[in-house]
Amino acid sequence: MLNYKKSENFWFTNLGCLSKITSVFLLSMIFMACEDDDAPADTFTESMFVEIPDGFPALDFPEDNAFSEERYVLGKKLFFDPILxxxxxxxxxxxHRPSRAFGDMVPLSNGVGGAIGNRNSPSLANIGYHPYFLREGGVPTLEMQVLVPIQEHSEFDFNVVLIAERLAHDPIYTAMCQKAYGRDPDPFCITRAISTFERTLVSGDSRYDQYAFQGDISALTSAEINGMDLFFSEDxxxxxCHSGFNFTNYSFENNGLYEVYLDKGRALxxxxxxxEALFKVPTLRNVGLTAPYMHDGSMETLLEVILHYESGGVKHVNKSPEVKGFELTNQERKDLIAFLNSxxxxxxxxxxxxxP
Ligand code: HEC
Ligand code: HEC
Incomplete structure (x- = not known):
């Protein structure tokens, strides 16, 4: 069984843990990021690196971290570099593997020294549209989120100031940071560049999109259309919960997995x-590529997920009334899975x- 323990993952969502941040650099960077929340955002439309798909809203880049090719190139290099x-x-x-829509294929991923984390790695597709991050929603910006895996013992087990020192010894990184942000490698540059790359991870060209938004009514089979109608049915x-262009309303819900949760979810x-045991509703885009499922990676297949919802889940005081159970034929289950795969x-x- 999973042994969930509260960890540094939550150090800036939990004021009691703020004393763990010893670095002045880090603190000043975090406060700058907080101030930026109120600043007007730059609205990003299109470039050779990201196209806003039909049916999607414009993508906002923060004013202090507008898109530039130099920032994107640096962020991508950092994202794939184990030097962090x-x-x-x-x-x-x-x-966060490209072939898995920037999720992983194992229930829980390995960090430094093979250490195992507490939660399943989520897809980062369309992450630039999320209003907050992590499954309890405690991190307000992508820039701040970058610090989480850096500190986490089961991920990078490191420190952003030490990373900056490492990068400063590398003339290539130094030149890239200068070009992107006009400064030597530092926490500001590292967190912002990685966020810029993450914001370009926009996914809206599935066959469902071709059918629903690009006018190609032949893009889905009749089985998939039947599955789509089931998905959107009141029954x-x-x-x-899985609504809107990104198939999530970003609310926190309990979908009835356990009577007793080891992971307290939003209550953390x-x-x-x-x-207690509420988790951010995940996107279902690319869900056919992101098995296993749920916060703990406990479900291996989409069939398992559908059988779970059919049963109405197990009793929990916070279970959503929308998870109430229903009945499907074998064919309907197949159609629903076909739709999710589309x-x-x-x-x-x-x-x-x-x-990379
Ligand atoms: C060892 C595996 C691992 C590594 C390395 C890792 N992540 Fe993650 N990432 C996770 C897991 C697990 C979660 C889910 C945590 C949660 O829900 O609380 C996550 C969550 C996220 C989220 C929030 C997603 C959401 O839906 O709210 C973002 C953004 C993210 N990671 C970006 C990054 C970036 C950028 C890096 C490198 C600086 C990174 N991750 C490194 C495993 C990893
Ligand atoms: C009350 C809100 C709610 C309803 C209704 C709901 N879900 Fe979910 N769904 C969630 C939440 C919350 C999670 C994440 C739970 C977790 O992380 O443990 C989730 C997870 C999933 C996942 C796993 C995604 C992943 O990446 O791990 C799939 C697939 C899914 N739901 C499909 C469906 C389907 C199909 C239906 C309709 C039969 C449905 N959901 C109805 C809230 C809901």
Whole structure:
């Protein structure tokens, strides 16, 4: 069984842990990031690195971190470079793999020294649209989120100030940081460049998109269309949570996995009983590529997931009333799975801009 223990992962969502941040650099960077929240955002439309798909809203880049090609190139190099981890063995891309829509194929990923984390690595497709990060939603910006895996013992087990020192010894990185942000490698440059790359991970060219937004009514088979109708039906209620262009309303819900959760979900952040075992509703885009499923990677297949919702899940005081159970025929289950698989975007995973 999973042994969930509260860890430094939450050090800037939990004020009690703030004393762990000893670096002045780090603190000043975090406060700058906080101030930026209120600043007007730069609206990004299109470039050779990201195209906003039909049916998607514009993508906002923060004012202090507008898109530039230099920032993107640096961020991508950092994302795939194990130099960010203590023993230079693990990169962001080790757990967020392009071929898996920037998720992983194991229930829990390995960090430095093979250490195992507490949660399943989520897909980063369309991450630039999320209003907050992690499954309890405690991190407000992508820039701040970069610090989480850097510190986490089961991920990079390192420190952003030490990473900056490492990069400063590398003339290539020094030149790239100068070009991108007009400064030598430092936490500001590292967190912002990686976030710029992450914001370009936009996925909206699945066959479902071709059918729904690009006017190609032949893009889905009749089985997939039947599955789509089931998905959006009131009876199944999937789209009461997995709604909108990114198939999530970003709310925190309990979908009835356990009577007793080892992972307290949103309550880790708020300490409120009403938030116990609530998790951010995940996107279902590329879900055919991101098995295993759920916060702990406990479900291996989409069939398992559907049988779970059919059963109505197990009793929990915070279980959503929308998870109430329903009945499907074998064929309907297949159709629903076919629809979920039609959300896979192969243009996205094969895009040369997304490879190391
Ligand atoms: C050892 C595996 C591992 C590594 C390395 C790793 N991550 Fe993650 N990442 C995870 C896991 C697991 C989660 C889910 C944590 C949670 O939900 O609380 C996550 C969550 C995220 C999220 C939030 C997703 C969401 O839906 O809210 C972002 C963004 C992210 N990682 C980016 C990165 C970046 C950038 C790096 C490199 C600096 C990185 N990750 C390195 C495993 C990893
Ligand atoms: C009450 C809101 C709600 C409803 C209704 C709902 N889900 Fe979910 N769904 C969630 C939450 C929350 C999770 C994540 C749980 C976790 O991380 O443990 C999830 C996870 C999933 C996952 C796993 C995704 C991943 O990347 O791990 C799939 C697939 C899924 N749901 C499909 C469906 C389908 C199909 C339906 C309709 C039959 C449905 N959901 C109905 C809230 C909901």
């Amino acid at each position: 981890s203590r023993d230079s063995s693990v990169s962001c891309g080790s757990c 199944l209620a999937c789209s009461s 952040l708020t300490n409120q009983p009403d938030d 959300l896979s975007d192969y243009e996205f995973i094969n895009d040369p801009n997304h490879q």
